[in-house]
Amino acid sequence: MSIPGEGLAKGLAVTLKTMTRRSHTQQYPDVAPELPPRSRGVIALLAENCTVCMLCARECPDWCIYIDSHKEEVAVPGAARPRQRNVLDRFDIDFSLCMYCGICIEVCPFDALYWSPEFEYAEYDIRDLLHDKEHLGEWMATVPPPPAHDPNGEPAKEEAAARKAAAPPATDQPSSGPPNARRRPGSGSRTDEEPP
Ligand code: SF4
Ligand code: SF4
Secondary structure: OOOOOHHHHHHHHHHHHHHHOOOOOOOOOOOOOOOOOOOOOEEEEOHHHOOOOOHHHHHOOOOOEEEEEEEEEEOOOOOOOOEEEEEEEEEEEEOOOOOOOOHHHHHOOOOOEEEEOOOOOOOOOHHHHEEOHHHHHHHHHHOOOOOOOOOOOOOOHHHHHHHHHHOOOOOOOHHHOOOOEEEOOOOOOOEEEOOO
């Protein structure tokens, strides 16, 4: 059996409890919000890294990446024929269609696309949300640096390969072994100690 006025008392109790709580409202735009550094705000392009492989444009579910390029011949000293390379003419992203899935950034094999936490690029005209190569390049200045490597983690395979390439070549000349070492016939680089 309910007591008359019980609901009203409960409602007032909730109101009083809420009134004494600290407010979490942020007065944007007077106060800038504290966003996580890896927030998905806008996509930045490092055009020097782009090889015009078209993977990002093909994988974009919204088809909002537009790329144009032309081929250029580059003379390579010592090569019989000049090499061909793609030159990026146009790289546009239409942010009025983009759904910020990040697929383009993940599939790019050459680290040409990055997330920037910058989000203040609203426009009065929707056509201005088409950002061209130069505009996308300007966002690179707002891309945060990558997180530091885990000191206990395994080194990246690129690092291991670079270290291996920089190491002096292993030599299997008899002169580099112990003074009394000799090659075992048919045993490649293995050496045996001379018996005393
Ligand atoms: S974030 Fe997604 S929707 Fe936006 S351009 Fe990249 S792939 Fe397309
Ligand atoms: S996937 Fe990367 S390298 Fe390939 S076209 Fe897109 S941005 Fe350029």
